[in-house]
Amino acid sequence: MTRLAIGSLFAATLVLSGCGYVGDPLPPALNMPLQITDLTAIQRGSKMIVEFTIPPKTTEGLPVVSVESVELRAGPNDAPSFNIDSWATSARLLKTDRLKPGEVHVEESIAAWQNKEVIIVARLINHKGRKSQWSNILILPIVAPVAMPAAVKPESTPDGVHLTWTAPDATRFRIFRGNDELAKSDKPEYLDKDTQYGKEYVYSVQALRKTGEREAESDISAPVKITPADTFPPAAPTGASAITGTATIELNWDRNTESDFKNYRIFRAAGTADFEKIADGVEAPAYSDRTIKSGIAYKYVITAVDQAGNESPRSNVVEITAP
Numbered sequence: 001m002t003r004l005a006i007g008s009l010f011a012a013t014l015v016l017s018g019c020g021y022v023g024d025p026l027p028p029a030l031n032m033p034l035q036i037t038d039l040t041a042i043q044r045g046s047k048m049i050v051e052f053t054i055p056p057k058t059t060e061g062l063p064v065v066s067v068e069s070v071e072l073r074a075g076p077n078d079a080p081s082f083n084i085d086s087w088a089t090s091a092r093l094l095k096t097d098r099l100k101p102g103e104v105h106v107e108e109s110i111a112a113w114q115n116k117e118v119i120i121v122a123r124l125i126n127h128k129g130r131k132s133q134w135s136n137i138l139i140l141p142i143v144a145p146v147a148m149p150a151a152v153k154p155e156s157t158p159d160g161v162h163l164t165w166t167a168p169d170a171t172r173f174r175i176f177r178g179n180d181e182l183a184k185s186d187k188p189e190y191l192d193k194d195t196q197y198g199k200e201y202v203y204s205v206q207a208l209r210k211t212g213e214r215e216a217e218s219d220i221s222a223p224v225k226i227t228p229a230d231t232f233p234p235a236a237p238t239g240a241s242a243i244t245g246t247a248t249i250e251l252n253w254d255r256n257t258e259s260d261f262k263n264y265r266i267f268r269a270a271g272t273a274d275f276e277k278i279a280d281g282v283e284a285p286a287y288s289d290r291t292i293k294s295g296i297a298y299k300y301v302i303t304a305v306d307q308a309g310n311e312s313p314r315s316n317v318v319e320i321t322a323p
Helices: 003-019 084-088
Strands: 040-044 047-054 069-076 092-094 102-109 117-125 138-141 150-157 160-166 172-177 180-185 189-192 201-211 214-217 224-226 241-244 249-252 261-270 276-282 286-289 297-306 318-321
Touching (some): 040 138, 047 069, 047 117, 069 084, 084 117, 150 201, 150 224, 160 201, 172 189, 249 297
Parallel strands (some): 040 214
Antiparallel strands (some): 040 047, 047 102, 069 092, 069 117, 117 138, 241 249, 249 286, 261 276, 261 297
């Protein structure tokens, strides 16, 4: 082999060797799950409901595909001092089904812990048995189940749908319209003013009872339905008065202020006769009666009508003799 060939081969070897160098080898990823930080728990009826989120990243910022298991434990808060690791050895392991990142929802009977304080914690375990740090620690007082509201009754009123119910051992209530929370109330009643006639609404109610700094919840009542209907007449016209004109009797009264007001009806009685309707569809709070006979004593009353056809009670009676 010539010197030129040997030199070229040596140079190529150096280039290849330089390209292959990648630095010191990296240690294998631990894939340690991040700590659960949003553990919450409530008592609802005869169940304890625990919720939290499995984080999507490891402590090294790598994506979590799944975990081997979730260690969710609950046990009484009855020791003079608390060590989480020794406490966990005797605390109950609660079953969880979800092992992928996302929200976890667990329901457990309160039968074993009624009238006690329960400590609840959780951590994640990966496929190599490595464990995350324990989550935030919750202490939940368990009380006798809060009774579900009974006799929930919706009623259509001129101002909206008025709800009433019974729940003797509650201190506060949640009102739901459909699946959404509509409002809270300190009384066993609520007026939903944001309603429309002819539209169906579905309501349910949940009772709450204060327990220390937390609230125990009842189960949510069975849904009740109502389609409000306008069956509410306007108020009777007020301030009716009459004066005589040239071959007329002029009537005036105060204008109705209802938002669904439509018009007025005029009734007249001549002498001792009964009242008869003499005009309909009168929009202004005034009317000129030109069908009178001189010397006859007349009586008048007015009613108001709304857009749904509901008629008000009669106004005050106005008496006058035609000129």
